[in-house]
Amino acid sequence: MKKLVSIIMTIALLACLFAAPAMADDATAVKVGFIFLHDENSTYDLNFINAAKEACEAQGVEYMMKTGIPEGQECYETAMDLVDAGCNIIFADSFGHEPYMIQAAKECPDVEFCHATGTRAHTENLDNYHNAFAAIYEGRYLGGIAAGLKLNQLIEEGKITADQAKLGYIGAFTYAEVMSGYTSFFLGARSVCPTATMEVTFSGSWYDPTAEQEGAVKLINNGCVVISEHADSMGAPSECEAHNVPFVFYNGSAADACPNTYIVASRINWAPYMEHMIECVKNGEAIEVDWTGTISSESVLLTELNENAAAPGTAEAIEAAKAAMVAGELKVFDTAAFTVNGEKLESYLADVDTDEAYTGDTEVIADGFFHESEFRSAPYFDLRIDGITLLDEAY
Amino acid sequence: MAKRNQEPLVHITKRGTLPWFVSWGIRACTIVLAMVFCGIITILVTGENPMNIYATIFNGSFGTPRRVWVLLQNIAILLCVSLAVTPAFRMRFWNIGGEGQMLAGCLASAACMICLRNIMPNWAVITCMVVSSLLAGAVWGGIPALFKAKWNTNETLFTLMMNYIATQLVAYFIIIWEVPKGSGAIGIINQSSQIGWLPMIGSYKYLLNVIIVAVLTVLMYIYLNYSKHGYEISVVGESERTARYVGIKVDRVIIRTMLLSGALCGLAGVLLVGGTDHTMTTTITGGRGFTAVMVSWLAKFNPIWMILTSFLLVFLQRGAGEISTQFGLNQSFSDILTGIILFFIIGCEFFITYKINFRHVGRKGGVPHV
Numbered sequence: 001m002k003k004l005v006s007i008i009m010t011i012a013l014l015a016c017l018f019a020a021p022a023m024a025d026d027a028t029a030v031k032v033g034f035i036f037l038h039d040e041n042s043t044y045d046l047n048f049i050n051a052a053k054e055a056c057e058a059q060g061v062e063y064m065m066k067t068g069i070p071e072g073q074e075c076y077e078t079a080m081d082l083v084d085a086g087c088n089i090i091f092a093d094s095f096g097h098e099p100y101m102i103q104a105a106k107e108c109p110d111v112e113f114c115h116a117t118g119t120r121a122h123t124e125n126l127d128n129y130h131n132a133f134a135a136i137y138e139g140r141y142l143g144g145i146a147a148g149l150k151l152n153q154l155i156e157e158g159k160i161t162a163d164q165a166k167l168g169y170i171g172a173f174t175y176a177e178v179m180s181g182y183t184s185f186f187l188g189a190r191s192v193c194p195t196a197t198m199e200v201t202f203s204g205s206w207y208d209p210t211a212e213q214e215g216a217v218k219l220i221n222n223g224c225v226v227i228s229e230h231a232d233s234m235g236a237p238s239e240c241e242a243h244n245v246p247f248v249f250y251n252g253s254a255a256d257a258c259p260n261t262y263i264v265a266s267r268i269n270w271a272p273y274m275e276h277m278i279e280c281v282k283n284g285e286a287i288e289v290d291w292t293g294t295i296s297s298e299s300v301l302l303t304e305l306n307e308n309a310a311a312p313g314t315a316e317a318i319e320a321a322k323a324a325m326v327a328g329e330l331k332v333f334d335t336a337a338f339t340v341n342g343e344k345l346e347s348y349l350a351d352v353d354t355d356e357a358y359t360g361d362t363e364v365i366a367d368g369f370f371h372e373s374e375f376r377s378a379p380y381f382d383l384r385i386d387g388i389t390l391l392d393e394a395y
Numbered sequence: 396m397a398k399r400n401q402e403p404l405v406h407i408t409k410r411g412t413l414p415w416f417v418s419w420g421i422r423a424c425t426i427v428l429a430m431v432f433c434g435i436i437t438i439l440v441t442g443e444n445p446m447n448i449y450a451t452i453f454n455g456s457f458g459t460p461r462r463v464w465v466l467l468q469n470i471a472i473l474l475c476v477s478l479a480v481t482p483a484f485r486m487r488f489w490n491i492g493g494e495g496q497m498l499a500g501c502l503a504s505a506a507c508m509i510c511l512r513n514i515m516p517n518w519a520v521i522t523c524m525v526v527s528s529l530l531a532g533a534v535w536g537g538i539p540a541l542f543k544a545k546w547n548t549n550e551t552l553f554t555l556m557m558n559y560i561a562t563q564l565v566a567y568f569i570i571i572w573e574v575p576k577g578s579g580a581i582g583i584i585n586q587s588s589q590i591g592w593l594p595m596i597g598s599y600k601y602l603l604n605v606i607i608v609a610v611l612t613v614l615m616y617i618y619l620n621y622s623k624h625g626y627e628i629s630v631v632g633e634s635e636r637t638a639r640y641v642g643i644k645v646d647r648v649i650i651r652t653m654l655l656s657g658a659l660c661g662l663a664g665v666l667l668v669g670g671t672d673h674t675m676t677t678t679i680t681g682g683r684g685f686t687a688v689m690v691s692w693l694a695k696f697n698p699i700w701m702i703l704t705s706f707l708l709v710f711l712q713r714g715a716g717e718i719s720t721q722f723g724l725n726q727s728f729s730d731i732l733t734g735i736i737l738f739f740i741i742g743c744e745f746f747i748t749y750k751i752n753f754r755h756v757g758r759k760g761g762v763p764h765v
Contacts, residue, residue: 039725039727040725041725064720065720065723066720067719067725068725070676070678071580071676072672072674072676072678072679073671073672073673073674077461077465080461081459081461081462081465084458084459084461084462095578095580096578096579096580096582098582099582099583099586099674100583102586103583103586119575172579173578173579174576175575175576175578176575204570204579205579206579351575354574354575358575358576
């Protein structure tokens, strides 16, 4: 027993001696370490992986990627391992990585830690820990316009009456990010089809093809005629294609798999943020505590419109709305466009500084609209507006 | 003429016991062979120099002092679960529920950390964590044992199914304790107050776990080889009838041993949740409950040899992960390499236990030459 341990320890010691000189080189150059929850087989992570390669190649910096890192102690260990390997920016892509990134950030004040989708940077007060997100609700609103025009087309063709203009939406959890997403989609649709209503069902997972497919069946049986979702699998799209129900997708195109029903998809483009953080470190500038990409900075993109499924005039309507957004004339969460319990909102305290009781702490309504993703990058819109029915709230 | 030669082309016979250095020599050769084979596969896929690949595998575990600690920590947890399932295996009780028993321990620990943090001092929370996790593991292991002892149910299926129940229970409580709501994750429990975190020895995060498991290894060795309980376990394992004949209460031994087995899995749960991870997820055990079966088996249920076999498995796993990162391959590739290596290792056990005899060429004509 003793002998074995001493052998193992000796090997370990020798290895450290050999490894030490290799670690010391190249301290000044920028090197980025990426931590991904899954590998490129997940559409969510693939979106990050592609952006990471694009950004690092554009900036001409070295990078390392660690895929399949779970949301646990391994995230901290991986982050520290990347620091040991000489990385001076660490980026992690999944919400659950956040506490481990913060733990690592506290131990390595000289390394910048950037975390996508997190909520705690603005309350942790660490100089080297940052959150980033994109105003994806802008993209979803545009997707909603495409869905609304489709409803109008169905009404004109006499396939449904104006009262039957019902949308369906499959969400993961009753989490602010999801609620902000489906509400903006709905508001986009209602901006062109005033009689639109919506039903939402939740799958309880960010990736569960079966549950998402079952959600689609439930919505179709309930009479929803256009469907969208906030989840990462092809479960719902393939079901919609089978029932010939048009849908708006998220994070990637489904044009190949669903040529007849797929209309358009919105996605977050992470390359602008990744390039930004690399530039900041190169120039010795501080990275923002919270960074929100917008449709103007090309952080929010729409995929190519599928003319087979989209209603005529969709492309022009989306372009016009996008131009108005970029010009600042169109606000997605305009308080004149929605009511809560029959009343227009003048004031709302949102839970921006996350605490366990989810108490509201920040006034987010001013100048006639809900200021989403301004007080922190991650969404905090969690209002339940009129016209949307939640079918289940187990998650 | 056809009748004259009935001997098949190959046949397999059981070997006598080999001297330890021969059997371990065979095992060492197998690992070398497995490495060569993995090298060939990697070269075919990536075109890299094999020496780089082996250096990368080595680096994955020993590249930096931190990696050495991570290696030791992983060995400690895997070894702890392996030690836990070993008494049951010696009794020929196939406990493949280490995963579930460990999760039960994790759940109990996390529950104490979350529910007791505001009403008890830190030392009391830790005491509750240890006691409740050991109990939770013991109950999770005890239920299948009770059914086996009373109604002779199949313990393999029973313990396996208990794993799924534990996983779903953990999933249920994650939804209750998730922060923030709807995120599906608990995050680090008590990150600022550190209540319920096992104490660090000096500045070494993982040292306490390593020491606890090292002591446990020695104790388990003594328990299995030099105690009355250990002897009873061996007798029950060899033959239940013999055990009954000599007056051993078989039911009692089965239940007692599984309570111990489950409790030690629960201990692994505390070490994970309280000692290092400070969180709970449905995948926190990382399949160690199943890997432990292999560790225990490869070491012939000998706790001391298990240090080596658990080291080997963790070393290969971390090395394979490092290959994926260095050569830009995804995680599946490291799974392929680990699979190949395990295939070789398990295969070699066959050649240690059995001998393959080929039909003697000289006997073909019936008259031996020379």
